[in-house]
Amino acid sequence: MALSNVLHAPAAGFNFDHAARNAELEGLFDAQIPKPVKTGTTIAGVVFKDGVVLGADTRATSSEVVADKMCAKIHYIAPNIYCCGAGTAADTEKTTELLSSNLTIFSLNSGRNPRVVMAVNILQEMLYRYHGQIGASLILGGVDCAGNHLYTVGPYGSVNTMPYLAMGSGDLAALGILEDGYKPDLELDKAKELVRAAIHAGVMNDLASGNNIDICVLTREGVHHIRPYQVSQYKDKRKTKYKYGAGTTAVLTEKVVPVKLEVVEETVQRMDTA
Amino acid sequence: MDSVPVNGVLRSRLIETTIMALEYDGGVVIGADSRTTTGAYIANRVTDKLTPIHDRIFCCRSGSAADTQAIADVVTYQLGFHSIELDEPPLVETAANLFRASCYRYREELTAGILVAGWDRRKGGQVYCVPIGGMLVRQPVSVGGSGSSYIYGFMDSNYKPNMTKDQCLELTAAAVSLAMERDGSSGGVVRLASISKDGVERRVILGNQLPKYSTH
Numbered sequence: 001m002a003l004s005n006v007l008h009a010p011a012a013g014f015n016f017d018h019a020a021r022n023a024e025l026e027g028l029f030d031a032q033i034p035k036p037v038k039t040g041t042t043i044a045g046v047v048f049k050d051g052v053v054l055g056a057d058t059r060a061t062s063s064e065v066v067a068d069k070m071c072a073k074i075h076y077i078a079p080n081i082y083c084c085g086a087g088t089a090a091d092t093e094k095t096t097e098l099l100s101s102n103l104t105i106f107s108l109n110s111g112r113n114p115r116v117v118m119a120v121n122i123l124q125e126m127l128y129r130y131h132g133q134i135g136a137s138l139i140l141g142g143v144d145c146a147g148n149h150l151y152t153v154g155p156y157g158s159v160n161t162m163p164y165l166a167m168g169s170g171d172l173a174a175l176g177i178l179e180d181g182y183k184p185d186l187e188l189d190k191a192k193e194l195v196r197a198a199i200h201a202g203v204m205n206d207l208a209s210g211n212n213i214d215i216c217v218l219t220r221e222g223v224h225h226i227r228p229y230q231v232s233q234y235k236d237k238r239k240t241k242y243k244y245g246a247g248t249t250a251v252l253t254e255k256v257v258p259v260k261l262e263v264v265e266e267t268v269q270r271m272d273t274a
Numbered sequence: 275m276d277s278v279p280v281n282g283v284l285r286s287r288l289i290e291t292t293i294m295a296l297e298y299d300g301g302v303v304i305g306a307d308s309r310t311t312t313g314a315y316i317a318n319r320v321t322d323k324l325t326p327i328h329d330r331i332f333c334c335r336s337g338s339a340a341d342t343q344a345i346a347d348v349v350t351y352q353l354g355f356h357s358i359e360l361d362e363p364p365l366v367e368t369a370a371n372l373f374r375a376s377c378y379r380y381r382e383e384l385t386a387g388i389l390v391a392g393w394d395r396r397k398g399g400q401v402y403c404v405p406i407g408g409m410l411v412r413q414p415v416s417v418g419g420s421g422s423s424y425i426y427g428f429m430d431s432n433y434k435p436n437m438t439k440d441q442c443l444e445l446t447a448a449a450v451s452l453a454m455e456r457d458g459s460s461g462g463v464v465r466l467a468s469i470s471k472d473g474v475e476r477r478v479i480l481g482n483q484l485p486k487y488s489t490h
Contacts (some may be wrong), residue, residue: 128340155337
Protein backbone atom coordinates (compact mmCIF):
# COMPACT_ATOMS: atom_id res chain seq x y z
CA MET A 1 0.00 0.00 0.00
CA ALA A 2 1.52 3.31 -1.04
CA LEU A 3 2.25 5.56 1.91
CA SER A 4 0.65 8.56 0.24
CA ASN A 5 -2.76 6.89 0.52
CA VAL A 6 -2.56 6.40 4.27
CA LEU A 7 -3.87 9.80 5.23
CA HIS A 8 -6.66 10.19 2.67
CA ALA A 9 -8.03 8.13 -0.17
CA PRO A 10 -7.35 9.59 -3.64
CA ALA A 11 -10.33 11.34 -5.20
CA ALA A 12 -12.23 9.49 -7.87
CA GLY A 13 -11.84 10.51 -11.49
CA PHE A 14 -9.00 12.24 -13.26
CA ASN A 15 -6.96 14.92 -11.52
CA PHE A 16 -5.95 17.88 -13.68
CA ASP A 17 -3.91 19.65 -10.96
CA HIS A 18 -0.54 18.72 -12.43
CA ALA A 19 -1.58 19.77 -15.92
CA ALA A 20 -2.54 23.19 -14.58
CA ARG A 21 0.68 23.43 -12.56
CA ASN A 22 2.78 22.46 -15.60
CA ALA A 23 1.09 25.12 -17.66
CA GLU A 24 1.96 27.72 -15.02
CA LEU A 25 5.57 26.58 -14.80
CA GLU A 26 6.20 26.45 -18.51
CA GLY A 27 7.49 29.98 -18.86
CA LEU A 28 9.48 30.07 -15.63
CA PHE A 29 12.24 27.52 -16.18
CA ASP A 30 15.27 28.09 -18.40
CA ALA A 31 15.74 24.36 -18.87
CA GLN A 32 13.30 22.39 -20.99
CA ILE A 33 10.41 20.81 -19.19
CA PRO A 34 10.62 17.02 -19.71
CA LYS A 35 8.13 15.93 -22.33
CA PRO A 36 6.38 12.58 -22.28
CA VAL A 37 7.81 10.21 -24.85
CA LYS A 38 6.30 10.61 -28.31
CA THR A 39 6.04 7.31 -30.07
CA GLY A 40 6.24 7.72 -33.82
CA THR A 41 3.92 5.56 -35.83
CA THR A 42 2.35 5.05 -39.20
CA ILE A 43 -1.09 3.45 -39.06
CA ALA A 44 -3.63 3.21 -41.86
CA GLY A 45 -6.95 1.62 -42.70
CA VAL A 46 -8.94 1.02 -45.88
CA VAL A 47 -12.52 -0.15 -46.41
CA PHE A 48 -12.71 -2.63 -49.28
CA LYS A 49 -15.45 -4.66 -50.90
CA ASP A 50 -15.72 -7.41 -48.30
CA GLY A 51 -14.47 -5.68 -45.16
CA VAL A 52 -11.70 -3.57 -43.70
CA VAL A 53 -7.89 -3.78 -43.89
CA LEU A 54 -5.81 -2.21 -41.10
CA GLY A 55 -2.06 -1.73 -41.21
CA ALA A 56 0.68 -0.48 -38.90
CA ASP A 57 4.45 -0.32 -38.60
CA THR A 58 6.13 -1.99 -35.61
CA ARG A 59 8.62 0.54 -34.27
CA ALA A 60 8.34 2.01 -30.78
CA THR A 61 10.86 4.77 -30.10
CA SER A 62 12.16 6.35 -26.93
CA SER A 63 13.63 9.61 -28.27
CA GLU A 64 16.37 8.48 -30.68
CA VAL A 65 16.53 4.85 -29.61
CA VAL A 66 14.22 2.15 -30.96
CA ALA A 67 12.74 0.69 -27.80
CA ASP A 68 10.77 -2.09 -29.45
CA LYS A 69 11.34 -3.42 -32.97
CA MET A 70 8.31 -5.65 -33.02
CA CYS A 71 5.72 -3.58 -31.20
CA ALA A 72 2.08 -4.58 -31.76
CA LYS A 73 0.05 -1.52 -32.72
CA ILE A 74 -3.04 -3.30 -33.98
CA HIS A 75 -5.04 -4.07 -30.86
CA TYR A 76 -7.85 -6.57 -30.41
CA ILE A 77 -11.11 -4.96 -29.36
CA ALA A 78 -13.71 -7.60 -30.22
CA PRO A 79 -13.83 -10.63 -32.53
CA ASN A 80 -15.07 -8.31 -35.27
CA ILE A 81 -13.34 -5.05 -34.28
CA TYR A 82 -9.64 -4.15 -34.23
CA CYS A 83 -8.00 -0.83 -33.43
CA CYS A 84 -4.70 0.74 -34.52
CA GLY A 85 -3.20 3.15 -32.01
CA ALA A 86 -0.87 6.12 -32.49
CA GLY A 87 0.37 8.57 -29.90
CA THR A 88 1.54 7.78 -26.40
CA ALA A 89 2.04 3.99 -26.33
CA ALA A 90 0.76 3.51 -22.79
CA ASP A 91 -2.37 5.52 -23.50
CA THR A 92 -3.29 3.63 -26.66
CA GLU A 93 -2.62 0.28 -24.98
CA LYS A 94 -4.71 0.95 -21.90
CA THR A 95 -7.53 2.76 -23.69
CA THR A 96 -7.98 -0.11 -26.13
CA GLU A 97 -7.80 -2.67 -23.32
CA LEU A 98 -10.47 -0.79 -21.39
CA LEU A 99 -12.65 -0.60 -24.48
CA SER A 100 -12.18 -4.31 -25.15
CA SER A 101 -13.15 -5.21 -21.58
CA ASN A 102 -16.27 -3.07 -21.71
CA LEU A 103 -17.36 -4.57 -25.01
CA THR A 104 -16.73 -8.12 -23.78
CA ILE A 105 -18.98 -7.48 -20.80
CA PHE A 106 -21.59 -6.04 -23.12
CA SER A 107 -21.37 -9.12 -25.35
CA LEU A 108 -21.78 -11.45 -22.41
CA ASN A 109 -24.75 -9.50 -21.08
CA SER A 110 -26.59 -9.09 -24.35
CA GLY A 111 -25.47 -12.14 -26.30
CA ARG A 112 -24.63 -9.94 -29.30
CA ASN A 113 -21.45 -9.08 -31.15
CA PRO A 114 -20.64 -5.43 -30.46
CA ARG A 115 -21.12 -2.88 -33.22
CA VAL A 116 -18.32 -0.61 -34.36
CA VAL A 117 -20.35 2.55 -33.66
CA MET A 118 -20.68 1.45 -30.06
CA ALA A 119 -16.91 1.15 -29.72
CA VAL A 120 -16.49 4.57 -31.33
CA ASN A 121 -18.99 6.20 -29.01
CA ILE A 122 -17.38 4.72 -25.90
CA LEU A 123 -13.94 5.92 -27.03
CA GLN A 124 -15.24 9.37 -27.93
CA GLU A 125 -16.95 9.80 -24.57
CA MET A 126 -13.85 8.74 -22.67
CA LEU A 127 -11.33 10.81 -24.63
CA TYR A 128 -13.54 13.91 -24.52
CA ARG A 129 -13.94 13.55 -20.78
CA TYR A 130 -10.16 13.69 -20.34
CA HIS A 131 -9.82 16.76 -22.60
CA GLY A 132 -6.81 15.59 -24.57
CA GLN A 133 -4.77 14.47 -21.57
CA ILE A 134 -4.91 10.92 -22.94
CA GLY A 135 -2.66 11.07 -26.00
CA ALA A 136 -4.33 8.44 -28.11
CA SER A 137 -5.13 8.79 -31.84
CA LEU A 138 -6.93 5.65 -32.85
CA ILE A 139 -8.13 4.10 -36.09
CA LEU A 140 -10.99 1.68 -35.45
CA GLY A 141 -12.05 -0.79 -38.08
CA GLY A 142 -14.61 -3.53 -37.97
CA VAL A 143 -17.31 -5.52 -39.68
CA ASP A 144 -20.76 -5.91 -38.15
CA CYS A 145 -24.34 -6.50 -39.21
CA ALA A 146 -24.56 -2.89 -40.42
CA GLY A 147 -21.62 -3.17 -42.81
CA ASN A 148 -17.90 -2.39 -42.96
CA HIS A 149 -16.79 0.55 -40.86
CA LEU A 150 -13.65 2.63 -40.43
CA TYR A 151 -13.45 5.47 -37.90
CA THR A 152 -10.75 7.65 -36.43
CA VAL A 153 -10.96 9.08 -32.91
CA GLY A 154 -8.65 11.97 -32.03
CA PRO A 155 -7.09 12.66 -28.63
CA TYR A 156 -9.61 15.41 -27.86
CA GLY A 157 -12.55 13.20 -28.72
CA SER A 158 -13.41 14.17 -32.30
CA VAL A 159 -14.62 11.39 -34.57
CA ASN A 160 -14.31 11.15 -38.35
CA THR A 161 -15.39 8.41 -40.67
CA MET A 162 -13.81 7.88 -44.09
CA PRO A 163 -13.23 4.96 -46.44
CA TYR A 164 -9.46 5.36 -45.95
CA LEU A 165 -7.49 6.86 -43.08
CA ALA A 166 -3.95 7.30 -41.84
CA MET A 167 -2.68 8.56 -38.46
CA GLY A 168 0.58 8.95 -36.59
CA SER A 169 3.79 10.81 -37.38
CA GLY A 170 3.99 9.11 -40.78
CA ASP A 171 0.40 9.88 -41.72
CA LEU A 172 1.19 12.44 -44.40
CA ALA A 173 3.37 9.99 -46.31
CA ALA A 174 0.79 7.21 -45.98
CA LEU A 175 -2.08 9.48 -46.96
CA GLY A 176 -0.34 10.42 -50.18
CA ILE A 177 -0.35 6.75 -51.23
CA LEU A 178 -3.95 6.29 -50.08
CA GLU A 179 -5.25 9.41 -51.87
CA ASP A 180 -3.62 8.24 -55.07
CA GLY A 181 -4.49 4.55 -54.96
CA TYR A 182 -7.87 4.32 -53.23
CA LYS A 183 -10.94 3.31 -55.24
CA PRO A 184 -14.32 2.27 -53.86
CA ASP A 185 -14.96 -1.53 -53.63
CA LEU A 186 -11.38 -2.73 -53.96
CA GLU A 187 -10.62 -6.43 -54.04
CA LEU A 188 -8.84 -7.97 -51.05
CA ASP A 189 -5.41 -8.25 -52.72
CA LYS A 190 -5.46 -4.69 -54.00
CA ALA A 191 -6.60 -3.40 -50.62
CA LYS A 192 -3.82 -5.26 -48.77
CA GLU A 193 -1.26 -3.98 -51.24
CA LEU A 194 -2.57 -0.41 -50.89
CA VAL A 195 -2.30 -0.51 -47.10
CA ARG A 196 1.11 -2.14 -47.25
CA ALA A 197 2.32 0.56 -49.65
CA ALA A 198 0.90 3.29 -47.43
CA ILE A 199 2.65 2.00 -44.31
CA HIS A 200 5.80 1.44 -46.35
CA ALA A 201 5.74 5.10 -47.38
CA GLY A 202 5.55 6.03 -43.70
CA VAL A 203 8.38 3.63 -42.85
CA MET A 204 10.61 5.06 -45.56
CA ASN A 205 9.89 8.75 -45.03
CA ASP A 206 9.37 9.04 -41.28
CA LEU A 207 12.27 8.36 -38.94
CA ALA A 208 9.99 7.41 -36.09
CA SER A 209 8.23 4.69 -38.10
CA GLY A 210 9.99 1.58 -39.26
CA ASN A 211 10.89 -2.08 -38.93
CA ASN A 212 8.17 -4.48 -39.99
CA ILE A 213 4.64 -3.97 -41.30
CA ASP A 214 1.62 -5.66 -39.69
CA ILE A 215 -1.65 -6.13 -41.53
CA CYS A 216 -5.05 -7.09 -40.16
CA VAL A 217 -7.87 -8.10 -42.51
CA LEU A 218 -11.42 -8.09 -41.11
CA THR A 219 -14.30 -9.64 -43.02
CA ARG A 220 -17.63 -11.25 -42.22
CA GLU A 221 -15.90 -14.64 -42.26
CA GLY A 222 -13.34 -13.67 -39.67
CA VAL A 223 -10.09 -11.93 -38.91
CA HIS A 224 -6.67 -12.48 -40.43
CA HIS A 225 -4.01 -10.80 -38.30
CA ILE A 226 -0.76 -11.14 -40.25
CA ARG A 227 2.18 -10.26 -38.07
CA PRO A 228 4.52 -9.47 -39.77
CA TYR A 229 3.14 -8.99 -43.28
CA GLN A 230 6.37 -7.51 -44.55
CA VAL A 231 9.70 -7.90 -42.79
CA SER A 232 12.15 -5.03 -42.79
CA GLN A 233 14.85 -5.44 -45.40
CA TYR A 234 17.35 -3.78 -43.06
CA LYS A 235 17.42 -6.56 -40.48
CA ASP A 236 20.96 -7.18 -39.32
CA LYS A 237 22.28 -10.65 -38.43
CA ARG A 238 23.96 -10.90 -35.04
CA LYS A 239 27.66 -11.71 -35.44
CA THR A 240 27.79 -14.11 -32.50
CA LYS A 241 25.76 -15.50 -29.64
CA TYR A 242 25.81 -13.22 -26.60
CA LYS A 243 24.60 -15.87 -24.14
CA TYR A 244 27.17 -16.99 -21.54
CA GLY A 245 27.52 -20.77 -21.35
CA ALA A 246 27.18 -22.69 -18.08
CA GLY A 247 30.47 -22.62 -16.15
CA THR A 248 31.60 -19.16 -17.32
CA THR A 249 31.46 -17.89 -13.76
CA ALA A 250 33.58 -20.02 -11.36
CA VAL A 251 31.88 -21.09 -8.12
CA LEU A 252 34.37 -20.60 -5.21
CA THR A 253 32.33 -21.69 -2.18
CA GLU A 254 28.86 -23.08 -1.57
CA LYS A 255 26.96 -22.87 1.72
CA VAL A 256 23.47 -24.25 2.29
CA VAL A 257 21.50 -22.92 5.29
CA PRO A 258 18.15 -24.67 5.80
CA VAL A 259 15.41 -22.40 7.11
CA LYS A 260 13.52 -24.20 9.87
CA LEU A 261 9.78 -23.63 9.79
CA GLU A 262 7.45 -24.85 12.54
CA VAL A 263 3.74 -25.49 12.10
CA VAL A 264 2.18 -23.03 14.57
CA GLU A 265 -1.51 -23.37 13.78
CA GLU A 266 -3.52 -25.69 11.59
CA THR A 267 -7.14 -25.10 10.62
CA VAL A 268 -9.31 -27.17 8.33
CA GLN A 269 -12.17 -25.50 6.46
CA ARG A 270 -14.70 -27.76 4.83
CA MET A 271 -15.56 -26.79 1.29
CA ASP A 272 -19.14 -27.50 0.36
CA THR A 273 -19.06 -28.79 -3.17
CA ALA A 274 -22.44 -30.47 -3.19
CA MET B 275 -8.19 26.38 -29.34
CA ASP B 276 -4.96 27.06 -27.43
CA SER B 277 -4.45 24.09 -25.17
CA VAL B 278 -1.54 22.77 -23.09
CA PRO B 279 0.52 20.60 -25.43
CA VAL B 280 0.76 17.27 -23.64
CA ASN B 281 3.22 16.01 -26.20
CA GLY B 282 4.61 17.91 -29.15
CA VAL B 283 2.13 16.42 -31.61
CA LEU B 284 -1.21 16.80 -29.86
CA ARG B 285 -3.39 19.55 -31.15
CA SER B 286 -7.13 19.81 -31.08
CA ARG B 287 -8.96 19.54 -34.34
CA LEU B 288 -10.77 22.72 -35.33
CA ILE B 289 -13.64 23.33 -37.65
CA GLU B 290 -12.47 26.78 -38.72
CA THR B 291 -15.01 27.03 -41.36
CA THR B 292 -17.76 28.72 -43.26
CA ILE B 293 -21.29 27.89 -42.17
CA MET B 294 -24.49 29.55 -43.15
CA ALA B 295 -28.22 29.30 -42.62
CA LEU B 296 -31.14 31.22 -44.05
CA GLU B 297 -34.91 31.19 -43.71
CA TYR B 298 -37.36 31.15 -46.56
CA ASP B 299 -41.12 30.93 -46.56
CA GLY B 300 -41.76 27.30 -45.68
CA GLY B 301 -38.36 26.23 -44.38
CA VAL B 302 -34.65 26.85 -44.06
CA VAL B 303 -31.56 26.27 -46.17
CA ILE B 304 -28.24 25.51 -44.52
CA GLY B 305 -24.78 25.19 -46.02
CA ALA B 306 -21.18 24.56 -44.98
CA ASP B 307 -17.73 23.80 -46.34
CA SER B 308 -16.02 20.50 -45.46
CA ARG B 309 -12.59 21.23 -43.99
CA THR B 310 -11.31 20.20 -40.52
CA THR B 311 -7.77 21.27 -39.63
CA THR B 312 -5.15 20.27 -37.05
CA GLY B 313 -2.75 23.19 -37.26
CA ALA B 314 -1.80 23.40 -40.94
CA TYR B 315 -2.86 19.83 -41.74
CA ILE B 316 -6.33 19.12 -43.09
CA ALA B 317 -7.42 16.23 -40.90
CA ASN B 318 -10.66 15.70 -42.81
CA ARG B 319 -11.35 17.23 -46.22
CA VAL B 320 -14.89 15.85 -46.50
CA THR B 321 -16.29 16.71 -43.06
CA ASP B 322 -20.02 16.86 -42.57
CA LYS B 323 -20.66 19.93 -40.44
CA LEU B 324 -24.43 19.79 -40.90
CA THR B 325 -25.51 17.58 -38.03
CA PRO B 326 -29.09 16.35 -37.55
CA ILE B 327 -30.47 17.01 -34.08
CA HIS B 328 -34.00 15.88 -34.80
CA ASP B 329 -36.16 15.04 -37.82
CA ARG B 330 -36.60 18.66 -38.92
CA ILE B 331 -33.84 20.37 -36.92
CA PHE B 332 -30.17 20.60 -37.90
CA CYS B 333 -27.16 22.39 -36.50
CA CYS B 334 -24.12 23.81 -38.30
CA ARG B 335 -20.94 23.36 -36.29
CA SER B 336 -17.86 25.59 -36.10
CA GLY B 337 -15.09 25.82 -33.52
CA SER B 338 -13.57 22.79 -31.84
CA ALA B 339 -14.57 19.52 -33.51
CA ALA B 340 -14.57 17.58 -30.25
CA ASP B 341 -16.54 20.21 -28.33
CA THR B 342 -19.21 20.66 -31.00
CA GLN B 343 -19.63 16.92 -31.52
CA ALA B 344 -20.04 16.45 -27.77
CA ILE B 345 -22.54 19.31 -27.42
CA ALA B 346 -24.53 18.11 -30.44
CA ASP B 347 -24.71 14.61 -28.94
CA VAL B 348 -25.92 15.98 -25.60
CA VAL B 349 -28.57 18.21 -27.21
CA THR B 350 -29.73 15.37 -29.50
CA TYR B 351 -30.33 13.26 -26.42
CA GLN B 352 -32.05 16.03 -24.46
CA LEU B 353 -34.27 17.05 -27.37
CA GLY B 354 -35.16 13.45 -28.21
CA PHE B 355 -36.19 12.81 -24.62
CA HIS B 356 -38.19 16.05 -24.49
CA SER B 357 -39.95 15.21 -27.75
CA ILE B 358 -40.93 11.75 -26.55
CA GLU B 359 -42.26 13.18 -23.30
CA LEU B 360 -44.35 15.76 -25.18
CA ASP B 361 -45.34 13.25 -27.85
CA GLU B 362 -44.94 15.86 -30.56
CA PRO B 363 -42.12 17.19 -32.73
CA PRO B 364 -39.90 19.65 -30.83
CA LEU B 365 -39.68 23.38 -31.58
CA VAL B 366 -36.55 24.82 -33.18
CA GLU B 367 -36.50 27.41 -30.41
CA THR B 368 -36.29 24.60 -27.85
CA ALA B 369 -33.31 23.07 -29.61
CA ALA B 370 -31.63 26.46 -29.82
CA ASN B 371 -32.18 27.06 -26.12
CA LEU B 372 -30.70 23.67 -25.25
CA PHE B 373 -27.58 24.58 -27.23
CA ARG B 374 -27.42 27.95 -25.56
CA ALA B 375 -27.78 26.42 -22.10
CA SER B 376 -24.73 24.17 -22.61
CA CYS B 377 -22.67 26.78 -24.48
CA TYR B 378 -23.29 29.49 -21.89
CA ARG B 379 -22.82 27.37 -18.77
CA TYR B 380 -19.53 25.95 -19.95
CA ARG B 381 -18.43 29.03 -21.88
CA GLU B 382 -14.95 29.04 -20.29
CA GLU B 383 -14.19 25.46 -21.32
CA LEU B 384 -15.83 25.33 -24.74
CA THR B 385 -15.03 26.72 -28.18
CA ALA B 386 -18.24 26.30 -30.13
CA GLY B 387 -20.04 28.50 -32.63
CA ILE B 388 -23.30 26.90 -33.68
CA LEU B 389 -26.17 27.76 -36.02
CA VAL B 390 -29.43 25.97 -35.23
CA ALA B 391 -31.88 25.79 -38.11
CA GLY B 392 -35.05 23.86 -38.74
CA TRP B 393 -38.75 23.81 -39.36
CA ASP B 394 -41.59 23.41 -36.90
CA ARG B 395 -45.35 23.76 -37.15
CA ARG B 396 -45.63 26.81 -34.94
CA LYS B 397 -43.24 29.29 -36.56
CA GLY B 398 -42.17 27.58 -39.79
CA GLY B 399 -38.55 27.91 -40.85
CA GLN B 400 -36.26 29.46 -38.21
CA VAL B 401 -32.55 30.17 -37.85
CA TYR B 402 -30.97 30.75 -34.43
CA CYS B 403 -27.39 31.81 -33.89
CA VAL B 404 -25.46 30.54 -30.81
CA PRO B 405 -21.95 31.99 -31.15
CA ILE B 406 -18.94 31.50 -28.84
CA GLY B 407 -19.92 32.71 -25.38
CA GLY B 408 -23.45 31.40 -25.50
CA MET B 409 -25.62 34.19 -26.89
CA LEU B 410 -28.89 33.25 -28.51
CA VAL B 411 -30.53 35.34 -31.20
CA ARG B 412 -32.91 34.56 -34.03
CA GLN B 413 -31.92 35.92 -37.42
CA PRO B 414 -33.39 35.43 -40.90
CA VAL B 415 -29.85 34.94 -42.25
CA SER B 416 -26.77 33.95 -40.31
CA VAL B 417 -23.19 33.13 -41.24
CA GLY B 418 -20.52 31.72 -38.97
CA GLY B 419 -16.98 30.45 -38.78
CA SER B 420 -13.69 31.99 -39.84
CA GLY B 421 -14.79 32.30 -43.47
CA SER B 422 -17.89 34.26 -42.60
CA SER B 423 -15.95 37.52 -42.37
CA TYR B 424 -15.49 37.46 -46.14
CA ILE B 425 -19.13 37.13 -47.04
CA TYR B 426 -20.96 39.57 -44.77
CA GLY B 427 -21.01 42.13 -47.57
CA PHE B 428 -22.17 39.54 -50.08
CA MET B 429 -24.98 38.43 -47.77
CA ASP B 430 -26.08 41.96 -46.93
CA SER B 431 -26.35 42.92 -50.57
CA ASN B 432 -27.75 39.69 -52.01
CA TYR B 433 -30.22 38.42 -49.42
CA LYS B 434 -33.76 39.55 -49.94
CA PRO B 435 -36.74 38.45 -47.86
CA ASN B 436 -39.27 36.08 -49.47
CA MET B 437 -36.86 34.21 -51.72
CA THR B 438 -37.78 30.77 -53.05
CA LYS B 439 -36.06 27.60 -51.88
CA ASP B 440 -34.00 27.31 -55.06
CA GLN B 441 -32.88 30.92 -54.87
CA CYS B 442 -31.78 30.29 -51.29
CA LEU B 443 -29.83 27.16 -52.27
CA GLU B 444 -28.10 29.07 -55.06
CA LEU B 445 -27.26 31.96 -52.76
CA THR B 446 -25.87 29.66 -50.07
CA ALA B 447 -23.75 27.73 -52.56
CA ALA B 448 -22.41 30.97 -54.00
CA ALA B 449 -21.65 32.48 -50.60
CA VAL B 450 -19.87 29.41 -49.23
CA SER B 451 -17.84 29.10 -52.46
CA LEU B 452 -16.74 32.72 -52.20
CA ALA B 453 -15.73 32.25 -48.59
CA MET B 454 -13.81 29.06 -49.46
CA GLU B 455 -11.98 30.96 -52.16
CA ARG B 456 -10.66 33.56 -49.71
CA ASP B 457 -10.41 31.73 -46.39
CA GLY B 458 -7.55 29.26 -46.00
CA SER B 459 -9.35 27.42 -43.25
CA SER B 460 -12.38 26.67 -45.44
CA GLY B 461 -12.42 24.37 -48.43
CA GLY B 462 -13.30 20.99 -49.85
CA VAL B 463 -16.88 20.49 -50.97
CA VAL B 464 -20.03 22.49 -50.28
CA ARG B 465 -22.68 20.62 -48.32
CA LEU B 466 -26.22 21.93 -48.55
CA ALA B 467 -29.47 20.93 -46.92
CA SER B 468 -32.99 22.26 -47.10
CA ILE B 469 -35.46 21.57 -44.31
CA SER B 470 -39.20 22.04 -44.67
CA LYS B 471 -42.50 20.49 -43.67
CA ASP B 472 -41.87 17.72 -46.20
CA GLY B 473 -38.54 16.69 -44.79
CA VAL B 474 -34.83 17.16 -45.38
CA GLU B 475 -33.07 17.22 -48.75
CA ARG B 476 -29.28 16.97 -48.71
CA ARG B 477 -26.93 17.87 -51.50
CA VAL B 478 -23.16 17.97 -52.10
CA ILE B 479 -21.44 20.24 -54.61
CA LEU B 480 -18.04 18.79 -55.45
CA GLY B 481 -14.92 20.89 -56.01
CA ASN B 482 -15.08 20.92 -59.78
CA GLN B 483 -18.78 21.80 -59.81
CA LEU B 484 -18.46 24.88 -57.59
CA PRO B 485 -19.50 28.21 -59.10
CA LYS B 486 -16.38 29.89 -60.44
CA TYR B 487 -15.40 33.36 -59.39
CA SER B 488 -12.18 34.84 -60.62
CA THR B 489 -10.85 38.35 -60.32
CA HIS B 490 -8.14 37.56 -62.84
